[in-house]
Amino acid sequence: MTTVPPELAVTVDGLPPGLARTIAAERVESSFVVELTAFSGPLDLLLTLIRDEKIDIYDIPIARVAEQFLRRIRTLGLNEAADYLEMAARLLRIKAQMLLPRGENEEWEDPRAELVRRLLEYQQMREIVDVLEHRADDRRDRFARAYLPDEPTPPQAPLALSLSELLSAVDRILRAVWQPNMHDVVARPLDVPSAIGLIRQLIAIRAQLRWTDVVQQDAPPWQVLSALLGLLELARIGELHVNQPRPFANVDIWRDVEVMAAPQPEEDAAGLTNENDDTVNTRDASSEAA
Amino acid sequence: MTPLAKLLEAALFASARPVPLDELAALDSDASDAALTAALQELKEHYDTDSDGHGVELVEIAGGWQILTRAEYTEAIERAQLAARPQRLSAAALETLAIIAYRQPIGRAEIEEIRGVNVGGVLKSLHERGLIDVVGRAEGLGRPLLYGTTPLFLEHFALRHLEELPRADELAVALRHMPAPIADAPSVEAEASPE
Numbered sequence: 001m002t003t004v005p006p007e008l009a010v011t012v013d014g015l016p017p018g019l020a021r022t023i024a025a026e027r028v029e030s031s032f033v034v035e036l037t038a039f040s041g042p043l044d045l046l047l048t049l050i051r052d053e054k055i056d057i058y059d060i061p062i063a064r065v066a067e068q069f070l071r072r073i074r075t076l077g078l079n080e081a082a083d084y085l086e087m088a089a090r091l092l093r094i095k096a097q098m099l100l101p102r103g104e105n106e107e108w109e110d111p112r113a114e115l116v117r118r119l120l121e122y123q124q125m126r127e128i129v130d131v132l133e134h135r136a137d138d139r140r141d142r143f144a145r146a147y148l149p150d151e152p153t154p155p156q157a158p159l160a161l162s163l164s165e166l167l168s169a170v171d172r173i174l175r176a177v178w179q180p181n182m183h184d185v186v187a188r189p190l191d192v193p194s195a196i197g198l199i200r201q202l203i204a205i206r207a208q209l210r211w212t213d214v215v216q217q218d219a220p221p222w223q224v225l226s227a228l229l230g231l232l233e234l235a236r237i238g239e240l241h242v243n244q245p246r247p248f249a250n251v252d253i254w255r256d257v258e259v260m261a262a263p264q265p266e267e268d269a270a271g272l273t274n275e276n277d278d279t280v281n282t283r284d285a286s287s288e289a290a
Numbered sequence: 291m292t293p294l295a296k297l298l299e300a301a302l303f304a305s306a307r308p309v310p311l312d313e314l315a316a317l318d319s320d321a322s323d324a325a326l327t328a329a330l331q332e333l334k335e336h337y338d339t340d341s342d343g344h345g346v347e348l349v350e351i352a353g354g355w356q357i358l359t360r361a362e363y364t365e366a367i368e369r370a371q372l373a374a375r376p377q378r379l380s381a382a383a384l385e386t387l388a389i390i391a392y393r394q395p396i397g398r399a400e401i402e403e404i405r406g407v408n409v410g411g412v413l414k415s416l417h418e419r420g421l422i423d424v425v426g427r428a429e430g431l432g433r434p435l436l437y438g439t440t441p442l443f444l445e446h447f448a449l450r451h452l453e454e455l456p457r458a459d460e461l462a463v464a465l466r467h468m469p470a471p472i473a474d475a476p477s478v479e480a481e482a483s484p485e
Contacts, residue, residue, distance in 0.1 A: 040381040041407040083407040121404055127461045128388035129381070132447055136379065139448035142349070142358035143373045145306045 042087035043122040045072060050119070057119060060112055062098055066091035090115070188222050195223070195230035203240055203255050211251035291336055294321055294329040299357075302333075308354030308445060330355055352444035353451060376446075386412045387421060387443065392458060395425045395436035413437065421446060 039045045049068050050057055069091055073084040097111035202209055215227045231253065235242045240255045291299075301317055302309060314326055321329070334348040337357075346357050359367065367373050379387070386409055389401050401409050416422045417437075425438035444451065 040385055041405050043406040087406060118404070118406070122406070124458070124461050125385060125388050125392075125404060128392060128455070129384045131456060132384055132388055132391070135447040135449065136384075138361075139351075139446060140375045140378070141361035141364045142347075142448075143364070143367060143375075144356055144358055145303060 042069075042084045043119060044126075045069065045084070046087065047119060047123060047126075057116060057123075060116070062091060062095045062112060066095050190222055190226045190229060192226050192229045192233065195226040196234060199227070199230055199234060199253075200239070203253065207255055209253040211253065214253070292329060292332060294318060294325060295332045295336070298326070298329050298355075299333050302348070302355055302357045305356075308351045308356040310354040314355070349448070350450050351448055352441050380412075382407075382409075382412050383416055386416060387439070390422055390437050391439050391443070391452065391455060394438035395428075396438075397428050397434040397436050399434065401437075 039048065046065070046069060049055075049065055049072075050060065053064070053068075055061065055065070066088070070088055073088060094111045094115060102108050199209075199214055202213060206213075211231075214231065215224050219227075231240075231242060231251075234240050240253055243252045244250075245252070297317055298314060301314065311323065311326060314330075315321065315323065330348065337344040337347050344360075345363055346359050349356055349358050364375070368375060382405075385405055386401060389404050390396055393400065398409060398413060401413075413422070417424075420440055420442045422437045422443065423440050424435050426436045427433040428436055439452070443449075449455065
């Protein structure tokens with residue numbers, strides 16, 4: 001399977017140099033006879049192997065064919081090799097599948113079936129190629145009126161342009177544009193103070209709120225953000241407490257009960273803040289900050 | 291020759307491309323299709339038989355009619371550099387064309403599946419030569435381009451129409467409806483003892 005370079009063959013075989021060289025040369029010759037450029041692809045090479053070896057296409061001795069295939073593609077350059085290597089890998093896989101033991105009554109799908117289908121398909125296409133080739137030659141041998149072979153399209157001349165020409169061209173274009181339509185970014189700063197004011201008013205009335213009370217359902221993003229920042233700020237300075245029992249749940253907001261009349265916060269909400277680590281809890285943080 | 295046959299001869303002589311019958315009809319509004327066909331036949335016979343034939347012949351190609359020189363004079367004409375035969379297509383190009391001719395409209399992936407090699411470059415050069423064209427896009431992922439053959443393809447292969455190619459089931463290896471006699475009795479001995 002491997003080809004032995006002449007100088008190596010002399011030492012390995014221990015034969016008279018002349019004889020060893022001819023043997024090695026023969027080996028080299030036999031594995032390099034076929035030029036791969038003569039093949040139009042791995043299937044072509046495979047079909048040629050099968051034809052040369054007079055193999056029944058429906059019963060391919062995969063081991064032998066895979067070995068010969070590998071031997072022939074050894075001469076390939078890497079660039080053209082990819083398609084051939086893919087086929088080589090396929091052959092080796094089929095070879096491995098063929099070697100797997102199989103039971104008597106087991107339903108067995110021949111791993112070569114797909115390869116045979118492709119080979120037959122390829123062979124059919126080659127027959128069509130023969131027909132086309134014959135017809136093309138037939139037509140080639142007769143001239144029509146004023147037949148001119150396709151002239152190769154000349155490459156485009158390199159662009160000759162000086163910097164000043166380019167700049168004046170840009171200037172012309174900019175002038176031609178009636179009014180450059182620049183996009184205006186309208187500054188819409190967050191309004192945290194008024195959000196804080198709103199929350200303070202609400203919490204003064206109701207002592208206990210939810211996030212949905214603070215922010216309208218269809219509020220624009222800047223209002224949502226303002227409210228959120230305002231809320232966190234108020235929690236930080238200890239004016240109120242914020243708790244979200246679960247991720248994405250509504251946020252409970254309440255203030256400390258300094259006034260007797262203020263209603264108690266919900267039992268579970270207060271309890272959760274101390275017991276559940278998963279809750280988003282700003283109470284501890286706010287008390288530390290304060 | 292009849293006046294109509296002479297008119298057709300002049301028109302076909304003037305044209306470098308095959309001229310379809312409906313375009314020939316524009317030459318003489320009085321002539322029926324039957325009269326045109328008869329005149330074409332007359333011209334063809336005139337070239338073929340009249341005092342041992344002419345140096346040119348009338349050929350039906352790509353859905354039209356064209357006057358071509360006879361094959362036996364090609365050598366001499368080319369040697370005198372009066373005209374040059376076009377380049378032969380490469381094996382890769384012919385294989386790709388064969389697949390497209392029979393399976394059109396067909397996408398690149400399917401061609402590569404049959405040929406077992408990348409065909410991007412071949413498709414590009416066939417397209418540049420005008421032998422194939424994009425005829426649509428497939429459904430499915432990426433909406434791949436679908437290719438088909440052009441009238442120039444018919445001209446290049448001297449085909450009257452695509453149906454002139456042998457039908458798939460006329461080929462020695464009929465394939466699409468291949469039976470599967472492979473499953474029984476595989477030769478195990480060859481696998482067990484690789485040389």
